[in-house]
Amino acid sequence: MEFGLKLLWSTASAIGLRRLMKMLPKAYKATTFFFDGVACKGHVGLTIDDGLCRNGPGPSMVAEVATLLKEHDARCTFFVCSEYLVGVEAEAEALVHEGHELGNHMTSDKQFYFHKLPAGEFEQQLRGTTQAIEAVPGVGRVRWFRAPQALYTQSMERTVTSHGLRHALGDCYADDWAMEHNADFVARTILKQVAEGVFALPVFSERFCQLLCEELDAFGRSGLPCGQPNSMNRHGALLDELGLYPGLLDPLVREWLVPLCSQIPAFAAVGGGHLNSHKSFVVTYRIGEDEHLTEHFDNAEVTLNANLGLSFEAGELCFYGHKDAAKDAPSAHHAWTAGVGHAVLHLGQQVHAALPITEGERRNLVIWMRSTAWRRENGCPMCGSTDRLLEGSA
Numbered sequence: 145m146e147f148g149l150k151l152l153w154s155t156a157s158a159i160g161l162r163r164l165m166k167m168l169p170k171a172y173k174a175t176t177f178f179f180d181g182v183a184c185k186g187h188v189g190l191t192i193d194d195g196l197c198r199n200g201p202g203p204s205m206v207a208e209v210a211t212l213l214k215e216h217d218a219r220c221t222f223f224v225c226s227e228y229l230v231g232v233e234a235e236a237e238a239l240v241h242e243g244h245e246l247g248n249h250m251t252s253d254k255q256f257y258f259h260k261l262p263a264g265e266f267e268q269q270l271r272g273t274t275q276a277i278e279a280v281p282g283v284g285r286v287r288w289f290r291a292p293q294a295l296y297t298q299s300m301e302r303t304v305t306s307h308g309l310r311h312a313l314g315d316c317y318a319d320d321w322a323m324e325h326n327a328d329f330v331a332r333t334i335l336k337q338v339a340e341g342v343f344a345l346p347v348f349s350e351r352f353c354q355l356l357c358e359e360l361d362a363f364g365r366s367g368l369p370c371g372q373p374n375s376m377n378r379h380g381a382l383l384d385e386l387g388l389y390p391g392l393l394d395p396l397v398r399e400w401l402v403p404l405c406s407q408i409p410a411f412a413a414v415g416g417g418h419l420n421s422h423k424s425f426v427v428t429y430r431i432g433e434d435e436h437l438t439e440h441f442d443n444a445e446v447t448l449n450a451n452l453g454l455s456f457e458a459g460e461l462c463f464y465g466h467k468d469a470a471k472d473a474p475s476a477h478h479a480w481t482a483g484v485g486h487a488v489l490h491l492g493q494q495v496h497a498a499l500p501i502t503e504g505e506r507r508n509l510v511i512w513m514r515s516t517a518w519r520r521e522n523g524c525p526m527c528g529s530t531d532r533l534l535e536g537s538a
């Protein structure tokens with residue numbers, strides 16, 4: 145069995161789990177993969193399925209796993225089956241207390257079962273599992289669902305979404321449970337799939353996005369002169385022309401994004417704690433106008449790119465690695481499935497491109513953040529100059 149599994153996971157790793165899943169039925173379109181979330185080089189999002197202990201409290205190794213996670217200062221999402229929670233509720237509570245998270249993985253690890261259930265029965269078991277997990281003190285609201293054996297139908301998707309849950313699958317997977325003496329193989333297989341990527345995070349509320357879009361429409365109708373957002377995008381708006389720097393973007397950068405960037409090593413290394421100026425604009429993509437954006441890097445140390453939530457198809461962002469070592473094929477990509485107000489935060493020097501939209505209109509708010517201190521040392525990313533730098537004022 146071990147040989148078969150190794151072959152399977154080596155092949156799946158080479159193709160990429162995300163690509164395999166996206167070839168499957170439509171339901172997977174609404175699936176969140178790890179690289180849609182935290183995905184910077186050196187960061188792995190850890191999930192453990194079929195918890196907490198499928199063989200009952202007797203042989204439970206939850207305490208050992210918790211100790212190991214603590215040793216590495218790691219947090220994990222346990223995808224829990226409600227039947228396997230029985231008898232280990234105290235351990236579950238302790239895990240939550242230590243910062244781990246519990247997700248919904250249905251009632252038990254029945255093989256090839258849940259995707260065949262009639263919708264009503266599936267819903268009942270889904271709800272029962274959420275209730276059992278939420279009964280653990282400290283859990284709050286369960287946010288994530290993972291389909292058993294990753295078998296997910298459109299009918300399941302409708303129910304899962306109506307319960308306010310999001311479907312999550314990993315970009316990496318290894319049958320560690322079947323490869324007891326092969327920790328090296330498991331680590332290698334997983335690490336092979338960890339690409340340098342981006343951080344994804346919710347930033348703006350739906351209401352804010354709607355109001356900003358209304359403001360942009362009104363500005364468009366006003367006939368006031370309107371500059372091109374940057375040298376590449378022809379359509380959109382420069383947000384200082386709308387007067388949005390002092391009350392909105394300056395404080396957003398200064399009070400929220402700079403402190404965040406100072407805490408994330410990849411951004412702190414490029415002056416993330418000293419970002420003192422920004423250029424903020426909206427890019428607009430419509431069929432027949434700008435439909436895509438070719439590979440480039442930004443005149444920025446760190447870029448925030450938030451989706452303002454209009455309706456469109458495709459238009460994913462692809463990342464090709466740092467400008468000095470960029471590859472021809474993307475190493476990570478970000479679909480905008482997380483929805484209105486969600487953003488990616490990435491290194492300005494990551495080469496990236498926006499794939500064509502195939503219908504609708506995409507509007508994104510982009511903030512290019514710069515650090516004069518970093519540029520004095522390292523040069524402007526566009527021209528290499530270390531002098532002739534203007535002081536910023538964010």
Ligand SMILES: O=C(O)CCC(=O)C(=O)O
Nearest residue numbers: 427437442449498508510
């Ligand atoms: O269209 C996008 O989401 C990407 C925009 C972008 O990369 C930029 O304006 O620098």
Ligand SMILES: [Fe+2]
Nearest residue numbers: 440441442496
């Ligand atoms: Fe860009």
